[in-house]
Protein backbone atom coordinates (compact mmCIF):
# COMPACT_ATOMS: atom_id res chain seq x y z
CA UNK A 1 0.00 0.00 0.00
CA UNK A 2 2.82 2.32 0.86
CA UNK A 3 4.64 1.80 -2.46
CA UNK A 4 1.42 2.27 -4.44
CA UNK A 5 0.99 5.62 -2.83
CA UNK A 6 4.56 6.56 -3.63
CA UNK A 7 4.10 5.52 -7.21
CA UNK A 8 0.81 7.41 -7.40
CA UNK A 9 2.53 10.49 -6.09
CA UNK A 10 5.37 10.11 -8.64
CA UNK A 11 2.82 9.79 -11.44
CA UNK A 12 1.08 12.94 -10.29
CA UNK A 13 4.40 14.76 -10.20
CA UNK A 14 5.18 13.74 -13.81
CA UNK A 15 1.73 14.84 -14.91
CA UNK A 16 1.96 18.20 -13.25
CA UNK A 17 5.66 18.83 -13.90
CA UNK A 18 5.22 21.76 -16.33
CA UNK A 19 2.79 23.39 -13.88
CA UNK A 20 5.19 22.87 -10.96
CA UNK A 21 8.02 24.49 -12.93
CA UNK A 22 5.78 27.45 -13.58
CA UNK A 23 4.78 27.81 -9.90
CA UNK A 24 8.37 27.45 -8.64
CA UNK A 25 9.57 30.10 -11.10
CA UNK A 26 6.88 32.43 -9.81
CA UNK A 27 7.90 31.69 -6.18
CA UNK A 28 11.55 32.30 -7.00
CA UNK A 29 10.79 35.68 -8.55
CA UNK A 30 8.57 36.57 -5.56
CA UNK A 31 11.38 35.60 -3.17
CA UNK A 32 13.88 37.74 -5.07
CA UNK A 33 11.61 40.75 -5.07
CA UNK A 34 10.52 40.40 -1.47
CA UNK A 35 13.73 39.56 0.31
CA UNK A 36 16.68 40.41 -1.89
CA UNK A 37 15.52 43.37 -3.87
CA UNK A 38 14.07 45.90 -1.51
CA UNK A 39 12.19 48.63 -3.30
CA UNK A 40 13.03 51.67 -1.24
CA UNK A 41 11.76 54.25 -3.70
CA UNK A 42 13.44 57.48 -2.73
CA UNK A 43 13.63 56.32 0.85
CA UNK A 44 16.92 56.49 2.67
CA UNK A 45 16.76 53.52 5.04
CA UNK A 46 19.22 52.90 7.89
CA UNK A 47 21.85 50.19 7.36
CA UNK A 48 20.54 46.63 7.82
CA UNK A 49 22.31 43.32 8.29
CA UNK A 50 21.17 40.64 5.78
CA UNK A 51 17.93 38.97 6.78
CA UNK A 52 16.32 35.60 6.14
CA UNK A 53 12.81 34.94 4.86
CA UNK A 54 10.27 34.55 7.71
CA UNK A 55 12.81 34.98 10.51
CA UNK A 56 14.16 38.33 9.37
CA UNK A 57 17.17 39.06 11.59
CA UNK A 58 16.04 36.90 14.51
CA UNK A 59 18.66 34.31 13.58
CA UNK A 60 21.41 36.83 14.41
CA UNK A 61 20.31 37.23 18.04
CA UNK A 62 21.22 35.01 20.96
CA UNK A 63 19.69 34.83 24.43
CA UNK A 64 21.75 37.79 25.63
CA UNK A 65 20.13 40.03 23.03
CA UNK A 66 21.69 43.26 24.39
CA UNK A 67 25.12 41.79 23.61
CA UNK A 68 24.25 40.48 20.12
CA UNK A 69 22.71 43.85 19.21
CA UNK A 70 25.82 45.61 20.52
CA UNK A 71 27.99 43.41 18.24
CA UNK A 72 25.78 44.12 15.22
CA UNK A 73 25.89 47.85 15.97
CA UNK A 74 29.70 47.76 15.90
CA UNK A 75 29.39 46.63 12.29
CA UNK A 76 26.28 48.47 11.07
CA UNK A 77 26.34 51.62 13.18
CA UNK A 78 24.37 53.21 16.03
CA UNK A 79 21.15 53.30 14.01
CA UNK A 80 20.25 50.10 12.19
CA UNK A 81 17.07 48.64 10.85
CA UNK A 82 16.41 45.02 11.71
CA UNK A 83 13.40 42.81 11.14
CA UNK A 84 12.19 40.67 14.00
CA UNK A 85 10.13 38.23 11.97
CA UNK A 86 7.93 40.62 10.03
CA UNK A 87 8.38 43.56 12.43
CA UNK A 88 10.66 46.38 11.29
CA UNK A 89 12.70 47.35 14.32
CA UNK A 90 15.10 50.25 14.67
CA UNK A 91 18.04 49.57 16.98
CA UNK A 92 19.59 52.59 18.68
CA UNK A 93 23.03 52.20 20.25
CA UNK A 94 24.45 55.70 20.80
CA UNK A 95 23.75 58.64 23.08
CA UNK A 96 23.22 61.02 20.13
CA UNK A 97 20.52 58.95 18.47
CA UNK A 98 18.88 58.18 21.82
CA UNK A 99 18.70 61.94 22.51
CA UNK A 100 17.11 62.56 19.12
CA UNK A 101 14.41 59.99 19.90
CA UNK A 102 13.76 60.64 23.59
CA UNK A 103 14.30 64.40 23.70
CA UNK A 104 14.21 66.18 20.32
CA UNK A 105 11.38 64.03 18.87
CA UNK A 106 10.02 62.72 22.17
CA UNK A 107 6.38 63.31 21.26
CA UNK A 108 6.51 61.23 18.07
CA UNK A 109 8.06 58.37 20.04
CA UNK A 110 5.94 58.64 23.19
CA UNK A 111 4.14 55.32 22.63
CA UNK A 112 5.35 51.91 23.73
CA UNK A 113 4.88 48.77 21.65
CA UNK A 114 2.42 46.32 23.16
CA UNK A 115 1.89 42.61 22.68
CA UNK A 116 -0.78 40.04 23.44
CA UNK A 117 1.14 39.13 26.62
CA UNK A 118 1.47 42.71 27.95
CA UNK A 119 -2.19 43.33 27.10
CA UNK A 120 -3.28 40.25 29.05
CA UNK A 121 -1.02 40.78 32.07
CA UNK A 122 -1.12 44.58 32.24
CA UNK A 123 -4.88 45.05 32.05
CA UNK A 124 -5.08 45.91 28.38
CA UNK A 125 -2.86 48.97 28.72
CA UNK A 126 -4.61 50.30 31.83
CA UNK A 127 -1.28 50.39 33.66
CA UNK A 128 1.26 53.19 33.09
CA UNK A 129 4.12 51.35 31.43
CA UNK A 130 2.31 50.38 28.22
CA UNK A 131 -0.72 52.71 28.28
CA UNK A 132 -0.96 54.60 24.99
CA UNK A 133 0.37 58.15 25.31
CA UNK A 134 -2.59 60.47 25.94
CA UNK A 135 -4.83 61.88 28.64
CA UNK A 136 -5.33 58.57 30.51
CA UNK A 137 -1.59 57.89 30.63
CA UNK A 138 -0.92 61.50 31.75
CA UNK A 139 -3.35 61.13 34.66
CA UNK A 140 -1.84 57.85 35.78
CA UNK A 141 1.71 59.13 35.47
CA UNK A 142 0.81 62.15 37.59
CA UNK A 143 -0.57 59.80 40.27
CA UNK A 144 2.82 58.05 40.26
CA UNK A 145 4.88 61.24 40.33
CA UNK A 146 2.81 63.37 42.70
CA UNK A 147 1.06 60.84 44.92
CA UNK A 148 2.89 57.54 45.14
CA UNK A 149 6.54 58.43 44.56
CA UNK A 150 6.92 62.10 45.51
CA UNK A 151 10.01 63.06 47.55
CA UNK A 152 7.91 63.39 50.71
CA UNK A 153 6.32 60.01 50.21
CA UNK A 154 9.72 58.37 49.59
CA UNK A 155 11.05 59.96 52.79
CA UNK A 156 8.03 58.73 54.71
CA UNK A 157 9.09 55.16 53.88
CA UNK A 158 12.42 55.62 55.70
CA UNK A 159 11.35 53.37 58.58
CA UNK A 160 10.37 50.59 56.16
CA UNK A 161 13.84 50.71 54.55
CA UNK A 162 15.46 50.84 57.98
CA UNK A 163 13.50 47.89 59.42
CA UNK A 164 13.84 45.67 56.37
CA UNK A 165 17.57 46.38 56.00
CA UNK A 166 18.04 45.68 59.74
CA UNK A 167 16.34 42.31 59.25
CA UNK A 168 18.72 41.52 56.40
CA UNK A 169 21.71 42.47 58.59
CA UNK A 170 20.38 40.20 61.34
CA UNK A 171 20.09 37.30 58.90
CA UNK A 172 23.71 37.83 57.82
CA UNK A 173 24.88 38.11 61.46
CA UNK A 174 23.10 34.88 62.33
CA UNK A 175 24.70 33.10 59.38
CA UNK A 176 28.13 34.45 60.33
CA UNK A 177 27.84 33.35 63.95
CA UNK A 178 26.16 29.97 63.36
CA UNK A 179 27.91 28.69 60.25
CA UNK A 180 30.88 29.53 58.15
CA UNK A 181 28.85 29.17 54.96
CA UNK A 182 28.86 31.97 52.42
CA UNK A 183 25.92 34.36 52.25
CA UNK A 184 23.69 34.15 49.16
CA UNK A 185 23.61 37.87 48.51
CA UNK A 186 21.44 37.55 45.38
CA UNK A 187 18.69 35.87 47.37
CA UNK A 188 18.95 38.37 50.24
CA UNK A 189 18.75 41.40 47.93
CA UNK A 190 15.75 39.90 46.12
CA UNK A 191 13.81 39.42 49.33
CA UNK A 192 14.82 42.87 50.66
CA UNK A 193 13.61 44.64 47.49
CA UNK A 194 10.43 42.63 47.47
CA UNK A 195 9.62 43.25 51.14
CA UNK A 196 10.30 47.01 50.90
CA UNK A 197 8.10 47.39 47.81
CA UNK A 198 5.40 45.13 49.29
CA UNK A 199 5.15 47.17 52.49
CA UNK A 200 5.15 50.49 50.62
CA UNK A 201 2.60 49.26 48.09
CA UNK A 202 0.28 47.06 50.12
CA UNK A 203 1.10 47.97 53.71
CA UNK A 204 2.34 44.48 54.56
CA UNK A 205 4.71 41.75 53.43
CA UNK A 206 3.91 38.70 51.38
CA UNK A 207 7.11 36.80 52.07
CA UNK A 208 8.05 33.14 52.25
CA UNK A 209 8.10 33.16 56.06
CA UNK A 210 4.42 34.04 56.23
CA UNK A 211 3.59 31.10 54.07
CA UNK A 212 2.03 33.34 51.46
CA UNK A 213 4.02 32.19 48.52
CA UNK A 214 1.27 32.61 45.98
CA UNK A 215 1.93 36.28 45.36
CA UNK A 216 5.69 35.76 45.06
CA UNK A 217 5.08 32.91 42.66
CA UNK A 218 2.78 35.09 40.56
CA UNK A 219 5.34 37.90 40.45
CA UNK A 220 8.04 35.50 39.28
CA UNK A 221 5.71 34.09 36.63
CA UNK A 222 4.77 37.58 35.37
CA UNK A 223 8.40 38.64 35.02
CA UNK A 224 9.22 35.44 33.18
CA UNK A 225 6.23 35.67 30.85
CA UNK A 226 6.87 39.32 30.03
CA UNK A 227 10.47 38.45 29.19
CA UNK A 228 9.44 35.51 26.99
CA UNK A 229 9.04 35.90 23.26
CA UNK A 230 5.65 34.90 21.93
CA UNK A 231 6.29 33.41 18.48
CA UNK A 232 3.01 34.77 17.10
CA UNK A 233 4.05 38.32 17.92
CA UNK A 234 6.77 38.32 15.28
CA UNK A 235 5.53 35.67 12.88
CA UNK A 236 1.73 35.89 13.05
CA UNK A 237 1.04 32.75 10.98
CA UNK A 238 3.03 30.73 13.52
CA UNK A 239 0.91 31.95 16.43
CA UNK A 240 -0.52 28.43 16.75
CA UNK A 241 2.85 27.49 18.31
CA UNK A 242 1.96 29.64 21.35
CA UNK A 243 -1.20 27.57 21.81
CA UNK A 244 0.41 24.17 21.23
CA UNK A 245 3.42 24.93 23.46
CA UNK A 246 1.11 25.87 26.34
CA UNK A 247 2.49 29.45 26.46
CA UNK A 248 -0.91 31.07 25.90
CA UNK A 249 -2.58 28.86 28.53
CA UNK A 250 0.17 29.79 31.03
CA UNK A 251 -0.37 33.51 30.38
CA UNK A 252 -4.15 33.10 30.81
CA UNK A 253 -3.71 31.15 34.06
CA UNK A 254 -1.33 33.71 35.58
CA UNK A 255 -3.55 36.63 34.47
CA UNK A 256 -6.59 35.01 36.09
CA UNK A 257 -4.82 34.16 39.37
CA UNK A 258 -3.22 37.60 39.54
CA UNK A 259 -6.57 39.26 39.01
CA UNK A 260 -8.19 37.19 41.79
CA UNK A 261 -5.34 38.07 44.16
CA UNK A 262 -5.43 41.81 43.41
CA UNK A 263 -9.25 41.92 43.57
CA UNK A 264 -9.04 40.48 47.09
CA UNK A 265 -6.39 43.00 48.11
CA UNK A 266 -8.39 45.97 46.75
CA UNK A 267 -11.61 44.79 48.35
CA UNK A 268 -9.75 44.39 51.65
CA UNK A 269 -8.55 47.98 51.47
CA UNK A 270 -12.02 49.30 50.56
CA UNK A 271 -13.63 47.30 53.39
CA UNK A 272 -11.16 48.49 56.00
CA UNK A 273 -12.19 52.10 55.23
CA UNK A 274 -8.66 53.50 55.38
CA UNK A 275 -9.89 56.81 54.08
CA UNK A 276 -12.00 57.49 57.16
CA UNK A 277 -9.12 57.57 59.62
CA UNK A 278 -6.92 59.47 57.23
CA UNK A 279 -4.23 56.81 57.23
CA UNK A 280 -3.25 56.73 53.60
CA UNK A 281 0.39 55.84 53.65
CA UNK A 282 0.64 52.91 51.30
CA UNK A 283 0.04 52.91 47.55
CA UNK A 284 -3.04 50.72 47.76
CA UNK A 285 -4.79 53.02 50.24
CA UNK A 286 -3.92 56.07 48.16
CA UNK A 287 -5.22 54.43 45.01
CA UNK A 288 -8.45 53.14 46.54
CA UNK A 289 -9.07 56.61 47.98
CA UNK A 290 -8.68 58.19 44.53
CA UNK A 291 -10.92 55.46 43.10
CA UNK A 292 -13.65 55.97 45.71
CA UNK A 293 -13.68 59.73 46.16
CA UNK A 294 -12.42 60.94 42.82
CA UNK A 295 -10.64 63.53 44.98
CA UNK A 296 -7.95 64.41 42.48
CA UNK A 297 -10.36 64.97 39.65
CA UNK A 298 -8.84 61.82 38.20
CA UNK A 299 -11.10 58.89 37.67
CA UNK A 300 -9.58 55.45 37.78
CA UNK A 301 -11.27 52.07 37.92
CA UNK A 302 -10.30 48.82 39.60
CA UNK A 303 -8.36 47.61 36.57
CA UNK A 304 -6.29 50.84 36.68
CA UNK A 305 -5.42 50.12 40.33
CA UNK A 306 -4.43 46.57 39.49
CA UNK A 307 -2.35 47.67 36.48
CA UNK A 308 -0.54 50.29 38.59
CA UNK A 309 0.23 47.73 41.30
CA UNK A 310 1.63 45.28 38.74
CA UNK A 311 3.83 48.12 37.37
CA UNK A 312 5.10 48.84 40.87
CA UNK A 313 6.05 45.22 41.52
CA UNK A 314 7.44 44.40 38.08
CA UNK A 315 9.20 47.78 37.77
CA UNK A 316 10.42 48.14 41.33
CA UNK A 317 11.58 44.81 42.75
CA UNK A 318 13.89 42.91 40.37
CA UNK A 319 15.40 46.17 39.10
CA UNK A 320 16.40 47.27 42.59
CA UNK A 321 17.83 43.92 43.67
CA UNK A 322 19.74 43.59 40.39
CA UNK A 323 21.54 46.91 41.01
CA UNK A 324 22.53 45.77 44.51
CA UNK A 325 23.67 42.40 43.17
CA UNK A 326 25.94 43.93 40.48
CA UNK A 327 27.25 46.62 42.86
CA UNK A 328 28.39 43.97 45.36
CA UNK A 329 29.72 41.78 42.51
CA UNK A 330 31.93 44.65 41.32
CA UNK A 331 33.01 45.58 44.85
CA UNK A 332 34.08 41.98 45.46
CA UNK A 333 36.04 42.04 42.18
CA UNK A 334 37.65 45.37 43.14
CA UNK A 335 38.78 45.08 46.79
CA UNK A 336 40.57 48.45 46.69
CA UNK A 337 37.31 50.22 45.81
CA UNK A 338 35.51 48.15 48.48
CA UNK A 339 38.11 49.31 51.05
CA UNK A 340 37.73 52.96 50.10
CA UNK A 341 33.96 52.69 50.25
CA UNK A 342 34.02 51.06 53.69
CA UNK A 343 36.35 53.80 54.95
CA UNK A 344 33.98 56.46 53.64
CA UNK A 345 30.83 54.90 55.10
CA UNK A 346 32.41 53.97 58.45
CA UNK A 347 34.09 57.37 58.70
CA UNK A 348 30.88 59.30 58.13
CA UNK A 349 28.83 57.11 60.47
CA UNK A 350 31.61 57.09 63.07
CA UNK A 351 30.25 54.11 64.99
CA UNK A 352 26.62 55.18 64.69
CA UNK A 353 24.36 52.22 63.94
CA UNK A 354 21.43 54.04 62.35
CA UNK A 355 21.92 55.65 58.98
CA UNK A 356 20.00 58.89 58.44
CA UNK A 357 19.15 60.28 55.02
CA UNK A 358 21.58 63.18 55.55
CA UNK A 359 24.44 60.71 56.25
CA UNK A 360 23.82 59.21 52.84
CA UNK A 361 24.01 62.66 51.24
CA UNK A 362 27.65 62.91 52.39
CA UNK A 363 28.67 59.50 50.96
CA UNK A 364 30.00 60.60 47.60
CA UNK A 365 31.87 57.41 46.77
CA UNK A 366 28.78 55.35 47.62
CA UNK A 367 26.80 57.39 45.10
CA UNK A 368 29.60 57.03 42.54
CA UNK A 369 29.69 53.24 43.00
CA UNK A 370 25.94 53.05 42.38
CA UNK A 371 26.17 55.32 39.33
CA UNK A 372 28.98 53.26 37.87
CA UNK A 373 26.96 50.09 38.50
CA UNK A 374 24.00 51.61 36.64
CA UNK A 375 26.26 52.67 33.76
CA UNK A 376 28.07 49.37 33.46
CA UNK A 377 25.17 47.03 34.24
CA UNK A 378 22.05 48.88 33.09
CA UNK A 379 19.61 46.52 34.78
CA UNK A 380 16.87 47.04 32.17
CA UNK A 381 18.93 46.75 28.97
CA UNK A 382 16.31 48.01 26.50
CA UNK A 383 13.96 50.97 26.26
CA UNK A 384 11.15 50.41 23.80
CA UNK A 385 9.15 52.88 21.71
CA UNK A 386 7.03 52.88 18.58
CA UNK A 387 6.78 55.60 15.94
CA UNK A 388 3.41 57.28 15.60
CA UNK A 389 4.14 58.66 12.11
CA UNK A 390 6.67 58.62 9.28
CA UNK A 391 9.72 60.51 10.51
CA UNK A 392 13.34 61.25 9.63
CA UNK A 393 16.01 60.37 12.19
CA UNK A 394 19.65 61.30 11.55
CA UNK A 395 18.76 61.70 7.86
CA UNK A 396 17.15 58.25 7.60
CA UNK A 397 13.48 57.64 6.77
CA UNK A 398 11.62 55.72 9.43
CA UNK A 399 8.11 54.46 8.66
CA UNK A 400 5.16 54.88 11.02
CA UNK A 401 4.67 51.80 13.19
CA UNK A 402 8.38 50.92 13.35
CA UNK A 403 9.37 49.49 16.71
CA UNK A 404 12.34 51.24 18.39
CA UNK A 405 14.72 49.43 20.71
CA UNK A 406 17.19 51.68 22.53
CA UNK A 407 20.03 49.52 23.81
CA UNK A 408 20.74 51.45 27.01
CA UNK A 409 23.09 48.67 28.16
CA UNK A 410 25.29 49.21 25.05
CA UNK A 411 25.05 53.02 25.37
CA UNK A 412 26.43 52.81 28.92
CA UNK A 413 29.47 50.95 27.56
CA UNK A 414 29.98 53.01 24.39
CA UNK A 415 33.69 53.96 24.04
CA UNK A 416 32.58 57.09 22.12
CA UNK A 417 30.99 58.37 25.35
CA UNK A 418 33.16 56.81 28.04
CA UNK A 419 36.89 56.58 28.58
CA UNK A 420 37.91 53.03 29.49
CA UNK A 421 34.27 52.12 29.00
CA UNK A 422 34.92 48.43 29.73
CA UNK A 423 36.31 49.08 33.21
CA UNK A 424 34.44 49.52 36.48
CA UNK A 425 35.75 52.88 37.73
CA UNK A 426 33.36 54.68 40.11
CA UNK A 427 35.89 57.51 40.56
CA UNK A 428 34.94 58.76 37.08
CA UNK A 429 31.78 60.17 38.69
CA UNK A 430 33.44 61.97 41.61
CA UNK A 431 34.18 65.10 39.60
CA UNK A 432 31.46 64.78 37.02
CA UNK A 433 27.97 66.18 36.80
CA UNK A 434 26.75 63.25 34.65
CA UNK A 435 23.68 61.71 36.23
CA UNK A 436 21.22 58.91 35.53
CA UNK A 437 18.08 61.04 35.65
CA UNK A 438 17.51 61.06 31.90
CA UNK A 439 19.22 64.33 30.93
CA UNK A 440 22.62 62.85 30.11
CA UNK A 441 22.03 60.45 27.26
CA UNK A 442 25.32 58.59 27.59
CA UNK A 443 23.75 56.89 30.61
CA UNK A 444 20.00 56.18 30.65
CA UNK A 445 19.36 53.25 33.02
CA UNK A 446 16.02 54.81 34.04
CA UNK A 447 15.06 55.87 30.51
CA UNK A 448 14.38 59.46 29.50
CA UNK A 449 11.70 61.81 28.23
CA UNK A 450 8.01 61.45 28.94
CA UNK A 451 8.29 57.73 29.62
CA UNK A 452 11.15 58.08 32.10
CA UNK A 453 10.95 55.93 35.24
CA UNK A 454 9.01 57.64 38.06
CA UNK A 455 10.61 55.35 40.68
CA UNK A 456 14.18 56.76 40.69
CA UNK A 457 13.92 58.38 44.14
CA UNK A 458 12.29 55.31 45.69
CA UNK A 459 14.84 52.93 44.16
CA UNK A 460 17.89 55.04 45.02
CA UNK A 461 16.77 55.46 48.63
CA UNK A 462 16.53 51.67 49.04
CA UNK A 463 19.78 50.92 47.20
CA UNK A 464 21.89 53.56 49.00
CA UNK A 465 20.58 52.55 52.41
CA UNK A 466 21.10 48.83 51.86
CA UNK A 467 24.57 49.14 50.30
CA UNK A 468 25.83 51.54 52.98
CA UNK A 469 24.58 49.20 55.73
CA UNK A 470 26.02 46.05 54.25
CA UNK A 471 29.52 47.48 53.75
CA UNK A 472 29.45 49.25 57.11
CA UNK A 473 28.57 46.25 59.24
CA UNK A 474 30.53 43.48 57.50
CA UNK A 475 33.78 42.82 55.71
CA UNK A 476 33.33 40.72 52.59
CA UNK A 477 35.40 38.31 50.51
CA UNK A 478 34.83 35.67 47.85
CA UNK A 479 34.31 32.09 49.14
CA UNK A 480 36.87 29.26 48.92
CA UNK A 481 39.77 31.58 48.25
CA UNK A 482 38.33 32.35 44.80
CA UNK A 483 40.34 35.03 43.00
CA UNK A 484 38.60 38.28 42.08
CA UNK A 485 39.36 37.84 38.38
CA UNK A 486 37.82 34.34 38.41
CA UNK A 487 34.40 35.46 39.64
CA UNK A 488 31.81 34.24 37.14
CA UNK A 489 30.20 37.27 35.50
CA UNK A 490 27.79 35.42 33.20
CA UNK A 491 24.46 37.19 32.81
CA UNK A 492 20.98 35.72 32.82
CA UNK A 493 18.63 37.17 30.19
CA UNK A 494 15.25 38.63 31.12
CA UNK A 495 13.48 41.98 31.48
CA UNK A 496 16.26 42.73 33.93
CA UNK A 497 19.72 41.32 33.32
CA UNK A 498 20.97 39.77 36.52
CA UNK A 499 23.70 37.29 37.37
CA UNK A 500 23.28 33.78 36.05
CA UNK A 501 24.76 32.26 39.19
CA UNK A 502 23.79 33.68 42.58
CA UNK A 503 26.39 35.90 44.21
CA UNK A 504 27.96 34.13 47.19
CA UNK A 505 30.30 35.89 49.62
CA UNK A 506 31.79 35.27 53.04
CA UNK A 507 30.98 37.91 55.64
CA UNK A 508 32.91 38.86 58.80
CA UNK A 509 31.22 41.07 61.39
CA UNK A 510 33.00 44.42 61.65
CA UNK A 511 33.88 45.42 65.22
CA UNK A 512 33.20 49.10 65.87
Ligand code: HEM
Pocket residue numbers: 128129130141144149311312315316317319320323379380383384444445446447448449450451452453454455456458459
Ligand atom coordinates in the same frame (compact mmCIF):
# COMPACT_ATOMS: atom_id res chain seq x y z
C1 HEM B 1 16.86 50.47 40.13
C2 HEM B 1 15.56 50.45 39.98
C3 HEM B 1 14.82 50.79 38.72
C4 HEM B 1 15.27 50.83 37.43
C5 HEM B 1 16.68 50.52 36.92
C6 HEM B 1 14.15 51.22 36.60
C7 HEM B 1 14.22 51.38 35.23
C8 HEM B 1 13.14 51.78 34.44
C9 HEM B 1 13.22 51.96 33.02
C10 HEM B 1 14.46 51.75 32.17
C11 HEM B 1 11.99 52.32 32.59
C12 HEM B 1 11.58 52.64 31.14
C13 HEM B 1 11.81 54.13 30.91
C14 HEM B 1 11.70 54.54 29.47
O1 HEM B 1 11.15 53.79 28.66
O2 HEM B 1 12.16 55.66 29.14
C15 HEM B 1 11.12 52.38 33.74
C16 HEM B 1 9.79 52.71 33.69
C17 HEM B 1 8.95 52.64 34.76
N1 HEM B 1 9.32 52.37 36.07
FE1 HEM B 1 11.19 52.02 36.75
N2 HEM B 1 13.05 51.41 37.39
C18 HEM B 1 13.41 51.16 38.69
C19 HEM B 1 12.61 51.27 39.80
C20 HEM B 1 11.27 51.55 39.77
C21 HEM B 1 10.42 51.62 40.93
C22 HEM B 1 10.91 51.44 42.37
C23 HEM B 1 9.15 51.87 40.48
C24 HEM B 1 7.88 52.03 41.27
C25 HEM B 1 7.76 51.86 42.57
C26 HEM B 1 9.20 51.96 39.03
C27 HEM B 1 8.12 52.19 38.21
C28 HEM B 1 8.19 52.39 36.84
C29 HEM B 1 7.04 52.72 36.00
C30 HEM B 1 5.59 52.84 36.45
C31 HEM B 1 7.52 52.89 34.70
C32 HEM B 1 6.71 53.23 33.44
C33 HEM B 1 6.76 54.74 33.16
C34 HEM B 1 6.02 55.16 31.90
O3 HEM B 1 5.87 54.36 30.96
O4 HEM B 1 5.61 56.32 31.83
N3 HEM B 1 10.50 51.76 38.65
N4 HEM B 1 11.86 52.04 34.85
